Amino acid sequence: MNLSKIFIGAFLVNNILLMRFIGLCSFFGVSTSLDTSVGMSAAVVFVTMLAAWVCWVLWHALLLPLGLEFLRTAVFILVIAGLVQFVEMFLKKYVRGLYSAMGIYLPLITTNCAILAITFLNVDYGFNLLQATIYALGVGGGYSLAIILFAAIRERLEDSPVSPSFRGYPIAFVGASLISLAFLGFANLFGISI
Amino acid sequence: MTSQKPSRLSYLTSGIIKENPVLILMIGLCPTLATTTSARDALGMSAAASFVLIFSNVVVSLVRKFVQPSIRIPIFIIIISTFVTIIDYVLQAYQPSLYRVLGVFVPLIVVNCIILGRAEAFAYSHGVFDSFLDGLGNALGFTLALVILGSLREFFAVGTVFGKTLTPNWYRSAPMLFMIFPPGAFFLIGILKALAVKLKLGK
Amino acid sequence: MVVSLLITCLVAAFALSEVYAVTKPKIDQQKIDATTSALIQVLPAAQTFKEVEKDSLWYGLDAAGAKVGIVVRSGARGYGGPVPLLVALDLTGRISGVKVEDLKETPGLGLKATEDWFAKQFIGLDSTVALKKEGGTIDAISGATITSRAAARGVAQSIRKYSEHLKP
Numbered sequence: 151m152n153l154s155k156i157f158i159g160a161f162l163v164n165n166i167l168l169m170r171f172i173g174l175c176s177f178f179g180v181s182t183s184l185d186t187s188v189g190m191s192a193a194v195v196f197v198t199m200l201a202a203w204v205c206w207v208l209w210h211a212l213l214l215p216l217g218l219e220f221l222r223t224a225v226f227i228l229v230i231a232g233l234v235q236f237v238e239m240f241l242k243k244y245v246r247g248l249y250s251a252m253g254i255y256l257p258l259i260t261t262n263c264a265i266l267a268i269t270f271l272n273v274d275y276g277f278n279l280l281q282a283t284i285y286a287l288g289v290g291g292g293y294s295l296a297i298i299l300f301a302a303i304r305e306r307l308e309d310s311p312v313s314p315s316f317r318g319y320p321i322a323f324v325g326a327s328l329i330s331l332a333f334l335g336f337a338n339l340f341g342i343s344i
Numbered sequence: 345m346t347s348q349k350p351s352r353l354s355y356l357t358s359g360i361i362k363e364n365p366v367l368i369l370m371i372g373l374c375p376t377l378a379t380t381t382s383a384r385d386a387l388g389m390s391a392a393a394s395f396v397l398i399f400s401n402v403v404v405s406l407v408r409k410f411v412q413p414s415i416r417i418p419i420f421i422i423i424i425s426t427f428v429t430i431i432d433y434v435l436q437a438y439q440p441s442l443y444r445v446l447g448v449f450v451p452l453i454v455v456n457c458i459i460l461g462r463a464e465a466f467a468y469s470h471g472v473f474d475s476f477l478d479g480l481g482n483a484l485g486f487t488l489a490l491v492i493l494g495s496l497r498e499f500f501a502v503g504t505v506f507g508k509t510l511t512p513n514w515y516r517s518a519p520m521l522f523m524i525f526p527p528g529a530f531f532l533i534g535i536l537k538a539l540a541v542k543l544k545l546g547k
Numbered sequence: 548m549v550v551s552l553l554i555t556c557l558v559a560a561f562a563l564s565e566v567y568a569v570t571k572p573k574i575d576q577q578k579i580d581a582t583t584s585a586l587i588q589v590l591p592a593a594q595t596f597k598e599v600e601k602d603s604l605w606y607g608l609d610a611a612g613a614k615v616g617i618v619v620r621s622g623a624r625g626y627g628g629p630v631p632l633l634v635a636l637d638l639t640g641r642i643s644g645v646k647v648e649d650l651k652e653t654p655g656l657g658l659k660a661t662e663d664w665f666a667k668q669f670i671g672l673d674s675t676v677a678l679k680k681e682g683g684t685i686d687a688i689s690g691a692t693i694t695s696r697a698a699a700r701g702v703a704q705s706i707r708k709y710s711e712h713l714k715p
Contacts, residue, residue, distance in 0.1 A: 172374055220433065227425055429566070437573035
């Protein structure tokens with residue numbers, strides 16, 4: 151499975167947010183402003199890469215050989231929760247500025263479906279470590295692309311006349327529907343199916 | 345005179361409409377949009393999530409006195425992931441076709457904001473029976489939202505609901521396939537939410 | 548604090564290992580049943596199947612144990628690969644049955660029908676199978692030429708690869 155296909159597939163064709171619906175809670179919660187979206191994306195990509203590696207190693211070196219596959223869900227989510235905790239403590243001590251800028255979004259990353267999904271899919275697709283890394287990068291990148299695009303649109307929506315029942319979430323969803331439609335156009339790009 | 349303590353019944357009913365997790369609070373969206381390509385799949389997904397929600401609410405409530413606040417989140421996660429793993433393997437063994445449809449969304453139940461949210465906001469501070477009611481109410485609300493969405497998407501995109509054909513042939517030869525794809529899901533839930541706002545369902 | 552964490556982990560791990568032990572045999576059986584029913588679908592003439600190469604080649608045997616055909620799996624599995632097909636060949640090397648294997652249930656029901664139609668074109672052909680654009684007879688799925696070509700090539704390759712097994 152060649153690496154560029156894996157990346158393009160994760161980044162565009164099967165965009166995690168707009169095509170696979172994974173990571174939506176943070177998507178709608180954070181995209182109200184461009185700054186928080188960029189910050190969230192950076193944090194997500196970072197934690198995703200770390201989580202992807204740690205979980206891949208744990209799976210192949212520990213869970214699988216010991217026949218402990220059934221502990222996968224628990225172990226992976228605890229790893230992610232632990233990583234986020236660790237990142238939070240590290241930032242608080244050494245990169246104060248970033249820590250206060252991220253604010254509440256840091257702990258929110260734990261429940262970001264996208265990160266857990268990547269750790270699971272790396273195993274399900276049978277990726278080796280390099281493929282898993284590229285896949286995680288692709289998904290993280292796709293997440294960032296989608297959320298930043300969406301934030302830009304939402305900031306515009308703030309100033310637009312929207313009928314009362316649609317203000318806030320409803321019109322945001324309709325907006326997301328249109329971007330998703332655009333991404334649907336990537337289907338079967340380079341032969342990658344959705 | 346208004347009563348200070350919410351009634352037992354309200355623990356059950358608030359999760360269904362007034363504080364419907366999906367339509368009013370807008371949480372637990374990932375599985376909502378992804379698994380509602382048909383009414384049947386929506387029902388399957390909500391059943392699985394409901395199982396986890398109700399049981400983890402009950403267990404969290406049972407052990408709440410023994411769990412210090414500082415480690416409650418990891419404990420919640422362990423409890424929830426245990427039930428998620430249970431339903432994961434049960435589905436694999438006894439409902440393989442549903443399992444294949446739901447795919448990665450079965451393990452993703454563990455990060456479903458609704459379940460962790462109810463554990464933290466309610467089960468940790470309430471008795472077992474009340475937590476059960478709360479879990480049940482939210483589960484019913486979740487199921488309601490998903491089945492409505494699934495039925496609508498299936499109806500518009502294929503002309504059937506739960507597999508029963510409800511539209512004339514001319515519709516089914518050129519249906520709104522848009523609804524089955526991601527853009528349709530986003531669009532539909534935007535409309536539903538606007539409707540909920542218009543009907544003041546959350547008040 | 549550590550104690551309650553430890554106890555919770557142990558109880559959870561124990562509960563899960565029990566559930567796993569109970570469900571694993573059933574799950575394994577499901578997988579075998581699914582494969583067997585797919586094999587029977589493409590090669591109904593066979594009574595039993597013998598797996599010759601794990602997950603890629605089976606012999607179809609009749610009641611007397613004689614070979615009636617072989618079944619070959621073509622197309623890459625998993626992420627973004629070409630259309631995975633289960634192809635049954637009779638002993639003359641002609642394709643007698645084809646099944647599209649859905650490794651993920653695509654939400655687009657329209658897509659599924661397309662794949663069935665696409666797959667049916669292969670029946671009756673031999674290893675010279677190719678897209679119309681490349682001198683063969685297969686119509687590509689519109690908008691998915693690369694995938695279609697990969698599928699056709701995969702089928703041709705698989706047939707050639709396993710042609711030696713066609714001897715009775």
